[in-house]
Amino acid sequence: MRGELLIQGSKNAALPILAATLLGEGVFILHHCPRISDVEHMLELLEDAGCLVSREGHMLIVDTRGAGNFRVSGEGAGKMRSTVTLLGSLLGRFHQVEIPYPGGCTIGKRPIDLHLEGLSRLGAVFGERESTLYGRADCLRGASVCLTFPSVGATENLLLAAVLAKGETVIRGAAREPEITALADFLRAMGARIRGDGTSCICVEGVCRLHAAEYIIPSDRIVAGTYLFGTVMTGGETRLLHVPLSHLGTLPELLERMGAQVRAREDWIHVRMEGRCRAVPHVMTAPFPGFPTDLQSALMAALATADGISFLEEKMFEARFQIVSELQKMGASIASQEDFALIEGRSRLSGCTVEAKELRGGAALIMAALAAEGESRIRGMEYVRRGYEDINGDLKRLGIVLY
Numbered sequence: 001m002r003g004e005l006l007i008q009g010s011k012n013a014a015l016p017i018l019a020a021t022l023l024g025e026g027v028f029i030l031h032h033c034p035r036i037s038d039v040e041h042m043l044e045l046l047e048d049a050g051c052l053v054s055r056e057g058h059m060l061i062v063d064t065r066g067a068g069n070f071r072v073s074g075e076g077a078g079k080m081r082s083t084v085t086l087l088g089s090l091l092g093r094f095h096q097v098e099i100p101y102p103g104g105c106t107i108g109k110r111p112i113d114l115h116l117e118g119l120s121r122l123g124a125v126f127g128e129r130e131s132t133l134y135g136r137a138d139c140l141r142g143a144s145v146c147l148t149f150p151s152v153g154a155t156e157n158l159l160l161a162a163v164l165a166k167g168e169t170v171i172r173g174a175a176r177e178p179e180i181t182a183l184a185d186f187l188r189a190m191g192a193r194i195r196g197d198g199t200s201c202i203c204v205e206g207v208c209r210l211h212a213a214e215y216i217i218p219s220d221r222i223v224a225g226t227y228l229f230g231t232v233m234t235g236g237e238t239r240l241l242h243v244p245l246s247h248l249g250t251l252p253e254l255l256e257r258m259g260a261q262v263r264a265r266e267d268w269i270h271v272r273m274e275g276r277c278r279a280v281p282h283v284m285t286a287p288f289p290g291f292p293t294d295l296q297s298a299l300m301a302a303l304a305t306a307d308g309i310s311f312l313e314e315k316m317f318e319a320r321f322q323i324v325s326e327l328q329k330m331g332a333s334i335a336s337q338e339d340f341a342l343i344e345g346r347s348r349l350s351g352c353t354v355e356a357k358e359l360r361g362g363a364a365l366i367m368a369a370l371a372a373e374g375e376s377r378i379r380g381m382e383y384v385r386r387g388y389e390d391i392n393g394d395l396k397r398l399g400i401v402l403y
């Protein structure tokens with residue numbers, strides 16, 4: 001991979017921000033919004049709720065003045081996890097919500113106990129009948145909530161419910177991911193009073209009303225990290241633009257430990273790799289600013305080509321090693337058990353037909369194919385299109401042609 005690339009907007013920032021538009025009445029303009037299937041599904045849900053939505057390239061226009069339906073149904077609702085982020089915004093706007101009970105997905109059971117417990121502290125009451133989740137909150141009141149795990153989604157739902165609640169809400173044990181700060185920035189642009197986002201203690205002073213806003217979605221740190229591991233695996237040199245260094249956590253240091261030359265400034269990162277990357281004795285996924293679980297598969301693919309043995313622990317989700325069998329088909333030497341994998345790097349992988357079974361594993365398999373000898377065929381690209389707007393176009397800009 002060689003070249004310069006502007007990174008797409010962030011899926012995991014765009015989804016809660018789109019949900020947040022329901023909390024204000026007016027016409028919202030969102031720039032740098034990724035054209036991915038998860039965003040399209042969320043737009044369908046907003047239209048179901050009564051919003052008018054239109055798109056001009058990467059700019060979205062969302063008119064929420066006609067929103068009136070708190071019952072989220074339809075095909076899109078059951079399709080993706082981020083439907084759960086509508087809980088907080090529908091309760092905040094309509095004091096009622098009905099959504100298909102969010103099930104698990106291929107990477108794990110994905111429970112929502114922390115969401116429901118936290119929202120209950122603000123006065124919401126929930127029930128479940130025939131796989132539909134019903135919620136009601138006649139009056140949302142600020143409260144002190146302590147999350148026993150820094151859940152990204154639970155933190156987002158609490159922010160969405162707290163901004164229009166009566167009084168102050170304090171969220172302790174909050175997630176610190178950059179997507180939390182992006183959501184808080186957007187809510188402040190709507191008139192919300194939030195401080196402490198990006199730390200584990202967030203304070204929200206409820207207000208009576210929120211208004212429409214215009215906002216630029218930040219770049220996708222996971223898409224950026226995927227291409228940085230691809231650079232390391234192919235001995236390339238890339239510069240990724242519009243990627244805030246503060247969003248990358250421990251990733252630059254990890255790339256240097258793997259032997260890459262890394263230069264970075266406020267909003268770009270330049271990575272150059274000569275020869276074969278080095279193994280890393282131990283990496284464990286963790287909440288931000290730790291190593292992100294969403295990049296674990298891309299790291300595993302890179303370590304499968306590294307010089308030496310690496311030990312990888314996945315502590316966030318219970319089924320995130322699905323690419324092990326596919327990398328083994330390519331000649332990788334990986335032994336995995338429960339939440340850890342031992343990877344003995346191979347100088348070369350062999351191209352073959354592999355199957356993407358979920359979003360981040362699919363993208364990692366494409367990176368592995370770039371480093372493999374011979375032709376590879378990756379099935380299941382619909383998973384990759386959930387989060388990568390134009391991976392063919394991105395790679396073409398980095399000198400690689402997929403066909």
Ligand code: EPZ
Pocket residue numbers: 011012013015081082108109110111112113114115116149150151152153154175177179293294316317318359360387
């Ligand atoms: C968000 O999921 C992201 N999704 C995920 O990205 C990401 O992997 C995850 O955060 C962790 O960073 C979006 O933002 C749309 P969590 P979320 O709640 O909010 C447990 C991708 O590929 N938990 O922080 O669902 C849960 O089981 C996706 O883009 C509870 O036990 O993540 C998991 O083990 C995949 N009870 C851990 O916390 C709860 O009520 C982290 O979950 C909630 C979560």
